[in-house]
Amino acid sequence: MSAVTVETLGTVPPATTTGTTTGTPTVRAPRAIPPRTPTSRILAVELRKMFDTRSGFWLLASIGITAVLATAAVIIFAPDDQVTYDNFGAAIGVPIAILLPMIAILSVTSEWSQRSGLTTFTLVPHRARVIQAKLVVSVGIGVVSMLVAFAVGALGNLLGAAITGNDVVWDISLAHMGYIVLANVLGMLVGFMLGVLVRNSAGAIVGYFVYSFVLPGLSMLLAANARWFEDLQLWVDFNFAQGALFNGEMTGEAWAQLGTAGLIWLVIPLAVGLGLVLRSEVK
Amino acid sequence: MSALSPMWQEASQRQAPAMITVESLSKSYRGFTAVDDVSFTAHAGRVTGFLGPNGAGKSTSMRIVVGLTPASSGTATVLGRRFADLPDPGREVGVLLDASAQHAGRTGREILTIAQQTMGLARSRVDDMLDLVSLSSTEAERRVRNYSLGMRQRLGIATALIGDPEVLILDEPANGLDPAGIRWMRDLLRGYADAGGTVLLSSHLLHEIEVIADDLVVIGHGRIVAHGTKAELLAAAGTVVRSADVAGLTTALEAAGLSPTAYDGGALRTDADPSLVGTIALAAGVALTELRSADGAGLEEMFLELTSDTQREGAAA
Incomplete structure (x- = not known):
């Protein structure tokens, strides 16, 4: 079926003649234009690309592994009255909250840092479609990972209660679970945002740690020392605003604060990053 | 070498449709012009060689053609469409x-x-391509970080060909290949073009391009310095003549109205054809030690001139 017929030419044509074509070259009949690459195919390929390297595979696997380890740690180390679903959730949540953004970062930055973007963006010459697919796949992985984590935590909770002999304590409401999933998806979007903004794996990962661990500390310090910032903090500190999601205390005001802080720290930089991705040179 | 007249080449080139058209392409980075008003075409059934020293603007031009680098001005189309307008470009x-x-x-x-799935091709294409580029199944299971440059080139060719495209755009595909690999690549591309495909390939090595290309586009410092069929560019080369009596030969040639220039260690080069130069030398009684048509010498000189500015060795030309 291949039109690429490889003829092995008997002799190397001398440099002074123009090869062996002496007649008119075969002019192929005009070919049918193939249909547009469907989005489903781009999604499937981007999903595959998240698993098909050793680093990608182990990053995803480590979500399951750390969930199991954290669950085991709660059963082994927590005092009997602390073996509750909430504590399993908290123990599992910490490593996942760090791992998910890494997955989102690498899905974007590897195209630049590993330079595979040269192929990706010539096979699909619409960067917005590829980035969109990465975003959908990342969020999908985030949600599925959280469901897996909750399931592992639930098993741990049952197992823990069986070992301690206490009643099983289900102290996370369904709504609260939803908030936690949302908080993790937001964390993942932060990673994604840093990925499109920095487009370099190491840089974006460092950026993420500054963003999540250095900035909140500075914000706390400023709030403790400057009165004018104390009230403002609730509205502009994204990390602080997400605290309510993890605690499951979402009032109307908390949503508004999440919105304003998210606009400043996620939506605007994400928009800038997307603009850069669409316009920058892929080298 | 005149078995194929440039006229015929011209005609055949005109008949074949232009598959890649680059028009007045320019790209500047803050204060530096990488590509300066570049225009050329590549035709079906022909291998077009894009020749220029390192840093001449070949890769930038090719990246602009496939839409990875935005042009400052000018247009580039493949198969009559902007690259971004190709619905499934790999095919x-x-x-x-x-x-x-x-x-x-x-x-x-x-x-x-990944390429096969992006284009929605049959799974068997992957093995077909591995066979085509002679990567064994053990090699195919190895991670690319363990590949030699030659193996990466073969894999890259396989990726380029997997969608059975009618146009190929290859940047320095022979880099890292061993002599047998270069020969293999040359035969592959020749067969591809003879079957009606269009090939645009770049190189910074004159000889490499000379043995495979039908048409040449020579670029230096971001500008096209020569463009035409290989036959045309080579035909313009004239004669190389050598004698123990260089001064006498020079005088005789100049007396006959030619303007010889020094060439390659003691030889002279003129635009006249060898028979005329031989006749002049005989009439002047100058004994020649070498007389030949300077195939590619003009091209080589032009190319050396282009590279000499950037070469660290200094005045090589």
Whole structure:
């Protein structure tokens, strides 16, 4: 079926003649234009690309592994009255909250840092479609990972209660679970945002740690020392605003604060990053 | 070499449709012009060689053609359309810009599978392509970080060809290949063009391009310095003549109205054809030690001139 017929030419044509074509070259009949690459195919390929390297595979696997380890740690180390679903959730949540953004970062930055973007963006010459697919796949992985984590935590909770002999304590409401999933998806979007903004794996990962661990500390310090910032903090500190999601205390005001802080720290930089991705040179 | 007249070449080139058209392409980075008003075409059934020293603007031009780098001005179309307007580009245009630009952690087979799935091709295409570029199944299971540059080039060619495209755009595909690999690549591309395909390939090595290309586009400092069929560019070369009595020969040639120039250590080069130069030398009684048509000498000189500015060796030309 291949039109690429490889003829092995008997002799190397001398440099002074123009090869062996002496007649008119075969002019192929005009070919049918193939249909547009469907989005489903781009999604499937981007999903595959998240698993098909050793680093990608182990990053995803480590979500399951750390969930199991954290669950085991709660059963082994927590005092009997602390073996509750909430504590399993908290123990599992910490490593996942760090791992998910890494997955989102690498899905974007590897195209630049590993330079595979040269192929990706010539096979699909619409960067917005590829980035969109990465975003959908990342969020999908985030949600599925959280469901897996909750399931592992639930098993741990049952197992823990069986070992301690206490009643099983289900102290996370369904709504609260939803908030936690949302908080993790937001964390993942932060990673994604840093990925499109920095487009370099190491840089974006460092950026993420500054963003999540250095900035909140500075914000706390400023709030403790400057009165004018104390009230403002609730509205502009994204990390602080997400605290309510993890605690499951979402009032109307908390949503508004999440919105304003998210606009400043996620939506605007994400928009800038997307603009850069669409316009920058892929080298 | 005149078996194929330039006239005939011209005619055949005109008949074949232009598959890649680049018009007045320019690209400047703050205060530096990488590509300066570049125009050329590449035709079906022909191998078009894009020749220029390192840093001349070849790769930038090719990246602009496939839409990875935005042009400052000018247009580039492939198959009559902007690259971004190709609905499933891999099935119409095979592209290899840098064989090393792959995720080092993927296996060769995985990289081909990603291309196969992106284009929605039959799974068997992956094995077909591995066979075509002679990567064994053990090699295909290895991660690309363990590949030699030659193996990466083969994998890159496989990725470019997997969608059965009618146009190939290859940036320095022979880099890192051993002599047998270069020969293999040359035969592959010749066969591809003879079957009606269009090939645009770049190189910074004159000889490499000379043995494969039908048409040449020579670029230096971001500008096109020569453009035409290989026959035309080579035919313009004239004669190389050598004698123990260089001064006497020079005088005789100048007396006959020619303007010889020094060439390659003691020889002279003129635009006249060898029979005329021989006649002049005989009449002047100058004994010649060498008389030949200077195939490619003009091209080589032009190319050396282009490279001499950037070469660290200094005045090589």
